[in-house]
Amino acid sequence: MREMIIEKLKSIVGQENIKTDYDELERYSKDETSSVEPSVPIAVVFVNNAEQVSDILKLANQYKIPVTPRGAGTGLSGGAIPKKDGIVLSLEKMNHILELDLENMAVVVEPGVITDEIQKLAEENGFFYAGDPASSESSSIGGNVAENAGGVKVLKYGPTAFHVLGLEVVLPTGEIVNFGGKMMKNVMGYDMIRLFIGSEGTLGVVTKIILRLIPKPKYSAVLLTPFGDMETAVSCVPKVLCESGILPTSIELMDRYSVEISSKFLNDNIPQQGVDCHLIFEIEALDKESLTRAYISLGEKLQQMGALEVYIADNRHQKMKIWKFRKAIAEGIIAFRPKHCMEDVGVPIKAIPALIRSTYDIARENGVEVLNFGHVGDGNVHVTFLKPETMNEEQWENSMHRSLEKLYHITANLGGTMTGEHGVGIKRKDYLNIFLTQTEIQLMKKIKQAIDPNNILNPNKIFPDRI
Amino acid sequence: MKILVLAKQVPDTDKVKIDPLTGTMIREGLDAVINPLDLHALELALCLKETHRAQITVLSMGPMSTEMVLRDTLALGADRAILLSDSAFAGSDTWATSYTLSEAVKKLNIEYDLVICGEKATDGETGQVGVEFAVLLNLPVITYVSRFVSLQNDSIVVERTVEDAYETWKVRLPALISVLRSVSEPRLPTLSGKKMSLSKKVEIYNARDLGLKNNDLGLTGSPTRVVKVYNTKLSRNCQLYMGKDLNQGIQEVVKILKNYKGSVRR
Numbered sequence: 001m002r003e004m005i006i007e008k009l010k011s012i013v014g015q016e017n018i019k020t021d022y023d024e025l026e027r028y029s030k031d032e033t034s035s036v037e038p039s040v041p042i043a044v045v046f047v048n049n050a051e052q053v054s055d056i057l058k059l060a061n062q063y064k065i066p067v068t069p070r071g072a073g074t075g076l077s078g079g080a081i082p083k084k085d086g087i088v089l090s091l092e093k094m095n096h097i098l099e100l101d102l103e104n105m106a107v108v109v110e111p112g113v114i115t116d117e118i119q120k121l122a123e124e125n126g127f128f129y130a131g132d133p134a135s136s137e138s139s140s141i142g143g144n145v146a147e148n149a150g151g152v153k154v155l156k157y158g159p160t161a162f163h164v165l166g167l168e169v170v171l172p173t174g175e176i177v178n179f180g181g182k183m184m185k186n187v188m189g190y191d192m193i194r195l196f197i198g199s200e201g202t203l204g205v206v207t208k209i210i211l212r213l214i215p216k217p218k219y220s221a222v223l224l225t226p227f228g229d230m231e232t233a234v235s236c237v238p239k240v241l242c243e244s245g246i247l248p249t250s251i252e253l254m255d256r257y258s259v260e261i262s263s264k265f266l267n268d269n270i271p272q273q274g275v276d277c278h279l280i281f282e283i284e285a286l287d288k289e290s291l292t293r294a295y296i297s298l299g300e301k302l303q304q305m306g307a308l309e310v311y312i313a314d315n316r317h318q319k320m321k322i323w324k325f326r327k328a329i330a331e332g333i334i335a336f337r338p339k340h341c342m343e344d345v346g347v348p349i350k351a352i353p354a355l356i357r358s359t360y361d362i363a364r365e366n367g368v369e370v371l372n373f374g375h376v377g378d379g380n381v382h383v384t385f386l387k388p389e390t391m392n393e394e395q396w397e398n399s400m401h402r403s404l405e406k407l408y409h410i411t412a413n414l415g416g417t418m419t420g421e422h423g424v425g426i427k428r429k430d431y432l433n434i435f436l437t438q439t440e441i442q443l444m445k446k447i448k449q450a451i452d453p454n455n456i457l458n459p460n461k462i463f464p465d466r467i
Numbered sequence: 468m469k470i471l472v473l474a475k476q477v478p479d480t481d482k483v484k485i486d487p488l489t490g491t492m493i494r495e496g497l498d499a500v501i502n503p504l505d506l507h508a509l510e511l512a513l514c515l516k517e518t519h520r521a522q523i524t525v526l527s528m529g530p531m532s533t534e535m536v537l538r539d540t541l542a543l544g545a546d547r548a549i550l551l552s553d554s555a556f557a558g559s560d561t562w563a564t565s566y567t568l569s570e571a572v573k574k575l576n577i578e579y580d581l582v583i584c585g586e587k588a589t590d591g592e593t594g595q596v597g598v599e600f601a602v603l604l605n606l607p608v609i610t611y612v613s614r615f616v617s618l619q620n621d622s623i624v625v626e627r628t629v630e631d632a633y634e635t636w637k638v639r640l641p642a643l644i645s646v647l648r649s650v651s652e653p654r655l656p657t658l659s660g661k662k663m664s665l666s667k668k669v670e671i672y673n674a675r676d677l678g679l680k681n682n683d684l685g686l687t688g689s690p691t692r693v694v695k696v697y698n699t700k701l702s703r704n705c706q707l708y709m710g711k712d713l714n715q716g717i718q719e720v721v722k723i724l725k726n727y728k729g730s731v732r733r
Binding site: 223224271288292295296299300303309310311312313315316317318321322 | 479480481498500503535539542654655656657658661662665
């Protein structure tokens with residue numbers, strides 16, 4: 001059976017586009033999620049167009065083979081981890097920018113294009129693609145769509161969904177459908193684009209994406225503000241947003257341990273290293289004068305609210321000097337604390353202080369360590385539990401589970417979400433019913449069943465095994 | 468102690484693009500910033516200001532947009548910023564630039580014990596202006612300074628990096644040093660520094676203010692002529708050896724490296 005399936009796949013994509021060696025398969029058995037077990041598929045198939053995707057999904061339906069679509073494999077929920085008896089459908093080779101349509105302020109791309117390449121092309125032409133996940137150097141746009149990726153600019157520009165105008169999708173049953181186009185407004189029937197975005201590769205395989213471009217913001221400044229205590233820092237976030245009259249592009253938090261770990265990774269120090277936390281604000285303006293007025297106004301407010309100092313970066317080099325500390329946190333955690341659990345909870349901004357406060361209590365109660373960083377401006381915090389060196393694996397598994405459960409209950413009570421941008425995937429599916437009712441989960445499952453009756457497309461994701 | 472920092476404005480980019488027709492750098496759409504190595508020079512001066520109560524003057528020559536760049540040096544803690552700006556200065560080569568800067572120092576009576584500049588600018592990459600400026604003012608020069616060791620009464624001790632060694636030099640002041648990145652880690656400006664810089668004045672002088680003759684300035688006063696600018700093509704020669712014996716493969720690589728033109732033989 002297995003050999004027969006592989007032969008049929010070869011006839012669709014050609015021998016050169018299928019891998020079955022264990023060493024190759026092992027690479028596709030995991031993504032960048034640390035706390036989920038890898039799972040080796042029977043084959044990895046590299047597709048070049050929507051028709052090949054369609055033929056593969058029809059074959060998968062005929063023989064009931066689980067298919068897991070995969071972009072660059074940078075996901076943080078285990079969404080690209082295949083089933084053992086399934087195949088990985090890699091979209092890496094569909095990596096072409098098909099059209100740059102400046103008159104319509106749109107770009108048409110295949111899913112395997114690395115997000116930064118879109119950004120570079122847009123910038124070269126005086127435009128801007130506002131989707132900017134932290135992984136933009138390595139993640140693919142198809143993955144960004146599948147997870148509705150966020151990033152550091154969501155506060156002002158919104159997540160990936162805000163920038164998608166149209167999609168070509170191959171349904172799990174093999175039909176190719178198109179929704180949307182290069183127009184801004186479209187209320188023709190259900191919003192199918194938003195249904196596919198963030199569906200974690202369970203409802204269809206996206207094969208073409210139309211993205212919206214906007215004029216490139218000309219001037220920006222980054223404010224780095226150290227704070228003596230976390231409570232003062234996070235309390236000022238909602239105040240700044242409500243009272244300053246300025247909507248920053250980003251408000252990012254780095255607690256002391258986050259800064260320590262990224263500094264170690266970069267072998268560099270941030271100003272006022274060792275304080276309780278740092279906040280980073282980025283603001284934009286049309287001209288230098290209004291930018292100066294804005295950063296003075298915002299900086300003075302932050303000083304009044306307890307910032308120990310306000311550092312201003314208004315050129316590229318200085319801005320990079322600040323942002324590199326924020327961007328290196330995740331890499332630092334992977335390098336120095338490989339046994340960790342990076343979370344992605346989101347709460348209404350007013351509840352941020354309560355959420356952060358609770359994480360230290362949870363860590364203390366369960367004997368684990370914790371660090372907090374992330375997009376506090378939009379309420380999305382990457383609470384990260386770390387295994388203490390002295391703790392054994394079994395204890396860690398139990399403590400991590402207890403910590404997560406507590407964190408999720410607190411987040412739910414604060415009116416929040418389990419995941420703001422990383423997705424449910426395998427990693428979080430068993431906790432979904434903390435946040436959603438049985439009816440709500442059943443509604444989602446009915447949609448899945450209607451579109452994928454044989455449950456072949458990325459099964460075993462999102463929904464808990466038991467409701 | 469009085470420190471003079473020489474600074475240049477350069478385009479804020481890490482990808483210099485050259486116009487294939489004119490051979491000149493495309494500066495359109497790019498903001499100007501202080502040359503990164505000059506920022507390390509300024510940072511060293513600021514550290515000496517903190518430890519030895521030095522007074523810092525920053526001197527630059529360039530278009531009027533340089534005023535914003537010099538204002539940034541005031542925000543970081545420089546005490547005085549001077550810009551030499553005149554259409555007569557346009558097209559200056561390193562000689563005309565050094566001449567203009569050194570004449571300004573004489574005419575404006577700018578006092579200094581130590582002159583610090585970056586080793587080179589990211590746009591021209593000649594590394595000549597600091598040295599020529601020192602010659603015109605009859606100052607001793609130490610180039611490629613990688614570490615500032617100490618300031619002792621009327622002299623400084625610095626470490627310079629040469630190809631395969633470090634050298635430690637003691638030089639009597641006044642002197643000029645051109646510095647590498649490792650000499651300091653530039654600080655970020657603070658809000659109070661930025662606000663303060665808005666109320667300070669960048670002094671601007673033209674050729675007439677300095678009593679300079681047009682024949683000695685700009686393109687006319689520049690003996691250098693850029694005849695041709697072209698992009699070099701990096702070509703790589705990839706050789707692939709397939710075999711089962713790793714050691715044999717390594718020996719092949721060693722043999723290639725040994726015979727490679729420019730490889731170091733010991």
